[in-house]
Amino acid sequence: MREKALEGDIIKDNEVPPRRAFDLYSYRVVPWWVAAMLIGLPRAVSHAWVDTKDRESVWTHINGKQWPVSLPSGIDPRLLRNEWLNEGCQYVWVDVFCLRQEGGLREDLRVEEWKLDVPMIGFVYGAPARLVWNAGPIICYLSGLGRPLSSNVDMTSDRSWFRRAWTLQETSTDCVIAGLTDEETVEQLEYLRADIQNAVPPLAGLSFFTTIPPSLVMRVLSDMQKRVSSYPIDRVAGLAYIFQGTRVPGYYKSHTEEEAWLKLWRVSSLECRAQIFFFFPQPGRGEQKWCPTWEQVLSEELPIVECDPTEKWYGHLYYEEWHPGRPFAFRGHCIKDGHVCGLAKEDPSVRVRSGELRITDGSGTTHTFRISANHQYPIPEDSYELWGTSGQGSTFTSFREPRALLKYWVLGYRQGIKFEKFSTFQITEEDERQRLIKSGLAQGVNTEGERLRTDLC
Known part of the structure; x- marks a missing residue:
């Protein structure tokens, strides 16, 4: 064996x-x-x-x-x-x-x-x-x-x-x-x-038989920031089992932390990958833009993700290991052109900043939605491509978490056939999400089982 x-x-x-x-x-x-x-x-x-x-x-x-x-x-x-x-x-x-x-x-x-x-x-x-x-x-x-x-x-x-x-x-x-x-x-x-x-509450009762809470990855990484090890690579290796991949990176003390970190994400669970995509508020500075470097993880203040303790996470971010040349990819719902405003400046006096998302439909009518950012990373007022959570399980299941539908968002730019992440925000108010769902402005929401796919930078 x-x-x-x-x-x-x-x-x-x-x-x-x-x-x-x-x-x-x-x-x-x-x-x-x-x-x-x-x-x-x-x-x-x-x-x-x-x-x-x-x-x-x-x-x-x-x-x-x-x-x-x-x-x-x-x-x-x-x-x-x-x-x-x-x-x-x-x-x-x-x-x-x-x-x-x-x-x-x-x-x-x-x-x-x-x-x-x-x-x-x-x-x-x-x-x-x-x-x-x-x-x-x-x-x-x-x-x-x-x-x-x-x-x-x-x-x-x-x-x-x-x-x-x-x-x-x-x-x-x-x-x-x-x-x-x-x-x-x-x-x-x-x-x-x-x-x-209570050292890391999301770990309580965590198992491979249950879905993970939305707060898991950010809370675990925030806790690991404060921990120490005999070898630097151990802080990366100590995350492998928590991040629930069906495969695990081997231990090589000679590897750099960044090498170990990228290898970890190639085998981690689809749900954990999606959490880093939706909750880390900055683009990566390394090989992958959707994922931060290990140096960013250790040096940046990580957002606190607040959610109902019973809310489950169903976002998936794919990596086709059998096609090593293929990029990471995400399946969810897309708004091709959304104007984000009100989040361009830091505001240390508050933990959650408030802003607006404005979308113009085919008839020229502009729809405005209240949004928030649980971080201080500046998001310049501009038009972006937006990707939101579907609240659905894997491609092969019909399980849904209605509370997560269009709740978490990544904004960025289209680079050819790939999407390049810039930052993140949330639509936390249920009535705002329902208005967006009924408007049909997010592609694929009102079509049963249909989710769009994009390759990621």
């Missing part, structure tokens, strides 16, 4: 299980299939590595002394084992024991294993896999692996669990806070548990 999982530098399947598991009964690392055959998915352990000066490398027979196990100073693996046994675990997955680490006997083998094993860490922590395999809640250490829970966890430290890039995908609504002492009160524990669950 593993030998065939990588196709070039892309992992073909997002459900490749971990390579190893820690068998607590035999006190050694075993192949994953041993645990899968007996219990299913091992319990996942989440932690942030402490600073190098506060940890030590241990050579242990647990992993056959194949690589040094990095543990916080003074932590005994036997005590970790006892703690996990007391949690009712037979098998666990924790990176220091189950993922081949640097400094071991086979550095060449580590490089090869990491191409597949590092991106698929998200599978162990993901809600879908834990649901299917009936795995228990994630065991979470906030003060370092095996360390007692500090009563004053420093959430601002670069070594904080709340600030590491990899722990973003480990955020879960169900978790067991480990390392408890007699000092913690019920109120303190509930406060910490709420911090974990």
Whole structure:
């Protein structure tokens, strides 16, 4: 299975299980299939590595002394084992024991294993896999692996669990806070548990079996801006499982962040691509105009996307991987000539700016609609080509989200057969959207199943 999982530098399947598991009964690392055959998915352990000066490398027979196990100073693996046994675990997955680490006997083998094993860490922590395999809640250490829970966890430290890039995908609504002492009160524990669950609210309950909320991508990217990692590329790699592609980029530490970022969008879900298209307020400065560069993601203030918590996202942005030369493309509804005004200047005193969209129909009558922008990027008063959301699922389904129909918009210019993005706005008022729908000014809206397609710059 593993030998065939990588196709070039892309992992073909997002459900490749971990390579190893820690068998607590035999006190050694075993192949994953041993645990899968007996219990299913091992319990996942989440932690942030402490600073190098506060940890030590241990050579242990647990992993056959194949690589040094990095543990916080003074932590005994036997005590970790006892703690996990007391949690009712037979098998666990924790990176220091189950993922081949640097400094071991086979550095060449580590490089090869990491191409597949590092991106698929998200599978162990993901809600879908834990649901299917009936795995228990994630065991979470906030003060370092095996360390007692500090009563004053420093959430601002670069070594904080709340600030590491990899722990973003480990955020879960169900978790067991480990390392408890007699000092913690019920109120303190509930406060910490709420911090974990609210770290990135859109991730709560997220699974491959449900559609994603419109606020997901911007909220996740905004959170990742504040996180740190040992290697710069890790902040990109830590997003792969969250963005729900059926394929996942392999892990190559030699790749630049921009290379990894573009590769991520080529395999991410159609819905997540569409969110970056509709919500990032500027054109990309790199190879793709529809998508920002990674440098833009890290440096720009990202908009807050407000929506009904029950609203689902059905916008799709396509990339035909079987035709590598083909550009990204979007299917939705189009207004060929819309005049946008009132958004040309920044207004830091408000979070959402108000403007107008004016469209002239075939008879010469001008229709005016109230619009808004949840960002400060200036949109000069001008006529633009506009693309709006259909609220419809994939080409092969009839599922619709009426609340998203013509709600989110991208404006830009026609460059030959391609559309070049300039900025974004929304029509948030339901009565305004209904007027636009009934007017027939947006192409394809009143024709069942008909959506227009455009290639993107």
